[in-house]
Amino acid sequence: MATINEHYLKLKAGYLFPEIARRVNAFAQQHAEAKIIKLGIGDVTEPLPPAIVKAMHSAVDEMANRETFHGYGPEQGYAFLREKIVEHDYKPRGCAVEADEVFVSDGSKCDTANILDILGPGNTIAMTDPVYPVYVDTNVMAGHTGVANERGEYGGLVYLSATAENDFTPDLPTKKIDVVYLCYPNNPTGAVASKDTLTRWVRYAQEHGALILFDAAYEAFITDAAIPHSIYEIDGARDVAIEFRSFSKNAGFTGTRCAYTVVPKSVTGVDGSGQAVALHKLWSRRQSTKFNGVSYIVQRGAEAVYSDAGRKQTRELVSFYLANAKIVRDTLSSLGFDVYGGVNAPYVWLKTPGGMSSWTFFDKLLGETHIVGTPGSGFGASGEGYFRISAFNSRANIDEAMTRIKGKLKL
Secondary structure, eight states: OOOOOGGGGGOOSSOHHHHHHHHHHHHHHHOTTOOOEEOSSOOOOSOOOHHHHHHHHHHHHHHTSGGGOOOSOOTTOOHHHHHHHIIIIIGGGTOOOOGGGEEEESOHHHHHHHGGGGSOTTOOEEEEESOOHHHHHHHHHTTOOOOBOTTSOBTTEEEEEOOGGGTTOOOOOSSOOSEEEEESSOTTTOOOOOHHHHHHHHHHHHHHTOEEEEEOTTGGGOOOTTSOSSGGGSTTGGGTEEEEEESHHHHOGGGTOOEEEEOOTTOEEEOTTSOEEEHHHHHHHHHHHHOOOOOHHHHHHHHHTTSHHHHHHHHHHHHHHHHHHHHHHHHHHHTTOOEEEOSSSSEEEEEOGGGOOHHHHHHHHHHHHOEEOEEGGGGOGGGTTEEEEEOOSOHHHHHHHHHHHHHHOOO
């Protein structure tokens, strides 16, 4: 009989968002009349920008003709997209990224998980807390942790607490770590990292031989000109960091799937004998073996993000969601909530009232206003007592949700 990967049995209560869906479905079955507004999962609602749609239509037409048909594409991604990424996302910010260091994929969620394939089992791994659950769960699946304690913290992981008391900017580790996940603008808190903060992390990584896994999926939402968009804006980061980016939120690709990961040729790990090995080579081997690449049609759509029309339309899309975030932030602040984020990020992070637990507030918000958010404790122990509201929705739903909270939520 086939044996299983028993590390999966250590996972706590399933993935966060399926648990939210389970509770919402149970509520909906008992309250069929309720119009539920979902401000929990970070899924976009607005349609793809016209420039992207036009490019995809043209690509479909190409696929209809023998002369312009495309079969298997390069696993690393088509050069036309990788070159545009370098030209528009990195060169203007002085980042020395080369096109052959860009790997196009179907999602940064997948890449932040799959990167573990090329890292060894003995690494000491750190992550900020609260944190995007995929970082934790995939390390559990890979066997990098022990069992979880009563707070949901897994043995073997180093948790770097980020709360209002430290402005959601955790201190550097007090012990040596080998790998650290950083996400800025942060999901779920909406915090951003200053140039000084990122510089301290890069210097730490250089001093201790650590690897930074930098998730910049929300960089398009940065409005403060002083805040870096890329870890590679920091001198020396090319030697110690891998960066993940996505077209999901800035260009509406959550249902289309396209992202990319930058693995500089100068970033290394060590083998069992202590010899340096280029991670670029390993990631390229992993992708060419386990990944078939993103479709030609989708990559042509992603390329259109960088056209003049595409850049204008995606900026408008980002501005739309940031305006939603401002409405949420202003409304909750006016009601006396302690509110964070929502300025350089599409998420508003609030402190639950009266010391209420995160899941208790989830049930209260759903029961009294029929609005769904995300309990902070689902992002880690330091998220207990906090709650995330997503700005990804229609303006009508955002306005209606805030009206309900003002009129129906009993504080």
